[in-house]
Amino acid sequence: MxxxxxxxxxxxxxxxxxxxxxxxxxxxxxxxxxDLKNPEKILTVHAEGVTSEQISQAMQKAGYVAEVIS
Incomplete structure (x- = not known):
C-alpha cells in the first residue's frame, strides 16, 4: 500500500x-x-491506486490546500 x-x-x-x-x-x-498536532498539519493517505493529484484535487474541491511532501 x-x-x-x-x-x-x-x-x-x-x-x-x-x-x-x-x-x-x-x-x-x-x-x-x-495530524493536527503537527504545525504543518500533515495529511497522510494510505491508499493504493490513488495519486497525489487526486488528493490535491479533492482538497481543492473542499476549499483546502494539500502540498506534497517527500
Whole structure:
C-alpha cells in the first residue's frame, strides 16, 4: 500500500469534517488522517491506486490546500 504525505491548511476538527466527504471519495474511508498536532498539519493517505493529484484535487474541491511532501 502506498503512503502519500501532504502539508495542509486544515486547522481544526471542523475543517476535517468539511474535507471528509471529499477525501473519503478520493481515497476511501479510514484511508487517511490529519495530524493536527503537527504545525504543518500533515495529511497522510494510505491508499493504493490513488495519486497525489487526486488528493490535491479533492482538497481543492473542499476549499483546502494539500502540498506534497517527500
Amino acid at each position: 502506498e503512503t502519500l504525505k501532504f502539508k495542509s491548511n486544515i486547522k481544526c476538527t471542523g475543517c476535517i469534517e468539511k474535507v471528509t466527504p471529499f477525501l473519503n471519495e478520493a481515497a476511501g474511508a479510514e484511508k487517511w488522517e490529519v
